[in-house]
Amino acid sequence: MERRKVDILCVQDTRWKGSKARTIGAGFKLFYYGVDCKRNGVGVVLKEEFGRNVLEVKRVSDRVMSLKLEIEGVMLNVVSGYAPQVGCELEEKERFWSELDEVIESIPTGERVVIGAVFNGHVGEGSTGYEEVMGKFGVKERNLEGQMVVDFAKRMDMAVVNTYFQKREQHRVTYKSGGRSTQVDYILCRRGNLKEISDCKVVVGESVASL
Numbered sequence: 001m002e003r004r005k006v007d008i009l010c011v012q013d014t015r016w017k018g019s020k021a022r023t024i025g026a027g028f029k030l031f032y033y034g035v036d037c038k039r040n041g042v043g044v045v046l047k048e049e050f051g052r053n054v055l056e057v058k059r060v061s062d063r064v065m066s067l068k069l070e071i072e073g074v075m076l077n078v079v080s081g082y083a084p085q086v087g088c089e090l091e092e093k094e095r096f097w098s099e100l101d102e103v104i105e106s107i108p109t110g111e112r113v114v115i116g117a118v119f120n121g122h123v124g125e126g127s128t129g130y131e132e133v134m135g136k137f138g139v140k141e142r143n144l145e146g147q148m149v150v151d152f153a154k155r156m157d158m159a160v161v162n163t164y165f166q167k168r169e170q171h172r173v174t175y176k177s178g179g180r181s182t183q184v185d186y187i188l189c190r191r192g193n194l195k196e197i198s199d200c201k202v203v204v205g206e207s208v209a210s211l
Helices: 090-105 144-155 191-196
Strands: 008-012 018-025 028-034 042-047 054-061 064-071 074-082 112-118 158-160 175-177 180-182 185-190
Touching (some): 008 074, 028 064, 042 074, 054 090, 074 090, 090 112, 144 158, 158 191
Antiparallel strands (some): 158 185
16 A cells, blocks of 8 residues: 555455454554454555544444545545355345445435445446446456446446446456456446546556465
């Protein structure tokens, strides 16, 4: 974050048990929530100077949490999400989307919202039928989990930001393993605020992993 000049970062699969905020060095503060040291967990990392701007923290579950900040008079809600993987039970997936719906519905319409999440789905290339919520620049074909992302964006009047910027595939792919390249991580914002975003891309070679 220091090297890339990142002010706010959503993190997932933190695997830290507890409901706390702690300084993590280099001038950054982590707000996190987890119930098990072996799975899930979400968090939001801020530059410490923004810590004074935090008005509210909602720790909904080990898959959904949000922070409300006031920055230069603007109310900004940052939501970190970690959707169940493809092989998880439908009940667990439905619980995640219900929690995320509840968080977004609780935010006043005049406030900014940014979701940074591992949605574990592919929204795919093209936007036919969903032009109001996504652009044409996804990756490969949409799957069931990706359809859940698109449907969520539509019912919450949000936009899948990644898909609006034409980039080389390496700047769209968010996960590589065993020769497979996919896009499972997304940034979402309210449709009405999309024009305020000037760029969105994957930074090649950057990763965050536990040691």
